[in-house]
Amino acid sequence: MEFLGYFGGVFEPVALLLLLGGTVGGLVLGATPGLSPTMAVALLIPFTFHLTPTQGLILLGAAYTSTVAGGAVSAILLKIPGAPANIATALDGNAMARNGEGARALQLSFLASGVGGVIGVLLLIFLTPVLAVWALKFGPSHLFWIAILGVTVIGSLDSKSFVKGLLSGCIGLWLSQIGYDEIQGTERFIFTDALTGGIHIIPALIGLFAIPQVMEMFAKGRVSAAIESIAVPKYSIFDSVREVARSIRSLSIGTTVGAIVGLIPGVGGQIAGLVAYDQSRKFSETPDKFGKGHAEGIISAESANNAMVGPSLVPLLTLSIPGSPTAAVLLGGLLIHGIFPGSNIFDKHPEVIWTFINSMLLGQILMVIFGLYTAAWAARIAKAPVPIMAAGVLVLAMFGSYSVQQSMGDVHIMLALGIGMYVLEKFGFSAAPLVLGLILGPIAGDYFTNGAMIAAAQNGLFEYFFTGGLNLILIFLVISSIGYSFWTNMIKGTSVDVEARTEVAE
Amino acid sequence: MNASRLQHIIPAGAIFALAMTVTWLSFTQEPAEAFVFPRIISIAFIILASWNLARAGLGMARVGGGLSSAEARHIFPGLIVMLIYVFFAAKALGFYFASAIAFFAVYSIYDPVPFSSVKDWVKRIVITAAFMAVIYGLFALVLQVQTPRGLLI
Numbered sequence: 001m002e003f004l005g006y007f008g009g010v011f012e013p014v015a016l017l018l019l020l021g022g023t024v025g026g027l028v029l030g031a032t033p034g035l036s037p038t039m040a041v042a043l044l045i046p047f048t049f050h051l052t053p054t055q056g057l058i059l060l061g062a063a064y065t066s067t068v069a070g071g072a073v074s075a076i077l078l079k080i081p082g083a084p085a086n087i088a089t090a091l092d093g094n095a096m097a098r099n100g101e102g103a104r105a106l107q108l109s110f111l112a113s114g115v116g117g118v119i120g121v122l123l124l125i126f127l128t129p130v131l132a133v134w135a136l137k138f139g140p141s142h143l144f145w146i147a148i149l150g151v152t153v154i155g156s157l158d159s160k161s162f163v164k165g166l167l168s169g170c171i172g173l174w175l176s177q178i179g180y181d182e183i184q185g186t187e188r189f190i191f192t193d194a195l196t197g198g199i200h201i202i203p204a205l206i207g208l209f210a211i212p213q214v215m216e217m218f219a220k221g222r223v224s225a226a227i228e229s230i231a232v233p234k235y236s237i238f239d240s241v242r243e244v245a246r247s248i249r250s251l252s253i254g255t256t257v258g259a260i261v262g263l264i265p266g267v268g269g270q271i272a273g274l275v276a277y278d279q280s281r282k283f284s285e286t287p288d289k290f291g292k293g294h295a296e297g298i299i300s301a302e303s304a305n306n307a308m309v310g311p312s313l314v315p316l317l318t319l320s321i322p323g324s325p326t327a328a329v330l331l332g333g334l335l336i337h338g339i340f341p342g343s344n345i346f347d348k349h350p351e352v353i354w355t356f357i358n359s360m361l362l363g364q365i366l367m368v369i370f371g372l373y374t375a376a377w378a379a380r381i382a383k384a385p386v387p388i389m390a391a392g393v394l395v396l397a398m399f400g401s402y403s404v405q406q407s408m409g410d411v412h413i414m415l416a417l418g419i420g421m422y423v424l425e426k427f428g429f430s431a432a433p434l435v436l437g438l439i440l441g442p443i444a445g446d447y448f449t450n451g452a453m454i455a456a457a458q459n460g461l462f463e464y465f466f467t468g469g470l471n472l473i474l475i476f477l478v479i480s481s482i483g484y485s486f487w488t489n490m491i492k493g494t495s496v497d498v499e500a501r502t503e504v505a506e
Numbered sequence: 507m508n509a510s511r512l513q514h515i516i517p518a519g520a521i522f523a524l525a526m527t528v529t530w531l532s533f534t535q536e537p538a539e540a541f542v543f544p545r546i547i548s549i550a551f552i553i554l555a556s557w558n559l560a561r562a563g564l565g566m567a568r569v570g571g572g573l574s575s576a577e578a579r580h581i582f583p584g585l586i587v588m589l590i591y592v593f594f595a596a597k598a599l600g601f602y603f604a605s606a607i608a609f610f611a612v613y614s615i616y617d618p619v620p621f622s623s624v625k626d627w628v629k630r631i632v633i634t635a636a637f638m639a640v641i642y643g644l645f646a647l648v649l650q651v652q653t654p655r656g657l658l659i
Contacts, residue, residue: 046649047644047649049649050648050649050650160569160570161567161568161569161570163554163557163558163561164558164569164570166550166554167521167551167554167555167558170525170547170550170551170554170555171521171524171551173547173551174528174544174547174548174551177543177544177547181540183540184537184539184540186536186537186540188535188540188541188544189528189531189544214584214588215581215584215585217616218580218581218583218584218585218612218616219577219580219581220580220616221576221579221580221616222580222615222616222617222618223618385617386616387612387613387614387615387616387617388613388633388637390584390612390616391608391609391610391612391613391637392609392637394588394591394608394609394612395605395608395609395637395638395641396641398591398592398596398601398605398608399601399605399641399645399651399653402601402651402653403645403649403651406651406652406653408596408597408654411592411596412592412593415588415589415592415593419585419588423517423573424517425570426570426571426572426573427513427514427517427518427567427569427570427572428567428569428570429570441547444543445543448542448543448546449542449543452542
């Protein structure tokens, strides 16, 4: 119950103001199609430089929480998921809104998000210290394999093609090796002066997540996107609360699936929402109603999306392995404030981490309150003209990248990575494994070097990295993550089905 | 929509060439100790890149719609604005002035409203000015970021 002692920091005026701003801003950004939660958090990181680490993390955490929930607004009212995590919500939410129950759909969505989110953060509170103690037993070889596991899991599960997912991870790992190797005192892969200091994570994140979305907006051309707006007649909030309280089965499925998906490194919310939706339909007494405006569909999908947020930070804070692409961006935010996640994070930075986690708990409640009252307003902003959004994101990306080190080299790297990622995405590659490779590459490299030194003094490299119970379990997990995806991808062709289903939903 | 075999081969070939270069550099650069981890990465990289290229060559690459000629046409003017803005104008004209021009250019190019309407040109100028005022307030006044100054600010 150590966390209770750090609640005071959340109620300090600046912290509370950032929490409110992050929540409302996140809801609006989340509701805006084309602006993903990952991109929103990446663009916010430069604004945290002038804040204390606690304040910066509170802002990023609030934005992370509320962008995921805010994506449901445009999914329900416009049938355009604000984020990939809200694809499943659009299926029943929009059908319900078309039946004249838009307010009911929004209320169910935010209430379910709140319940899922609170349970997720409670899991974060109680699981993280346990895992941190367990992680103390890890040596360099184990941490090396855990870092590799992070890349293979996200490369295998988060991509439409597992070959391209793993290839993206490899590209990220290689990009992370560019720069000056301080241990050996030599340069690696420096082709131009801009790369002397390596690739800074923040411009890279902004480029990889923001520029492809700007170019996707360009690709639509001068099209007047007439988005159909659905009227939102009033609905009793108390009826919605009662309905959510009665939906124990959907909530249980949603929060359980969300929590498990969040704990698996790198998987993310899109999978949580779709899996919870599928499972909820299978266990429902009325599966035929799914897709036609059924409350269970919205409740299971939205509770899963937000239940994923807290647990996705458990491997991040204890092992430096993000549980979702947005958590990977958050890792970048931690690193720039000099906070290195690991087993001793609660000993080194207890005030920062507990205040941050507590703010996420309060943020869930604020997200429900503000979500219910600002949903209709957020939907109006979601219809902002595409050219203004494209131009705005481009300029923000430019300023955000430059402000990190006040270097034009960073801006050039940001744009080059962004354009390259857009082209790769068009051919089925994914940014998330590349980012994870970029973030985990130096960590894996350092543990490999440390392990190699220990191995040299012991029985050799092979014995150090490939023997021992924990090493073998981790290697088994690495191989399993690749093998499972190979099986579903090559033999059963599941990923193509997922892609097709996603396209239908969109 | 799925891209043609040729469309898949081009990026797969480019990635294979990159993997070859990375592998060659990893195994030829000195000191060898600094390149042990990059060598491990490059081996995985080249195996996966070869597999990806083979799948593209055999027409087995099923994921990814590719880039249509219409999309490429639409992207082209925006891409030119981005490149000029980032690689030339930001330093030559000044960060804020170049940003205002880039914002206005992108907004105008992709705005579906006809170019003949004076009212809409005024609207674009007002929105650009308002956006840049917010950016200036945030970055220059609040965050105190020192940006390159060219001919203007």
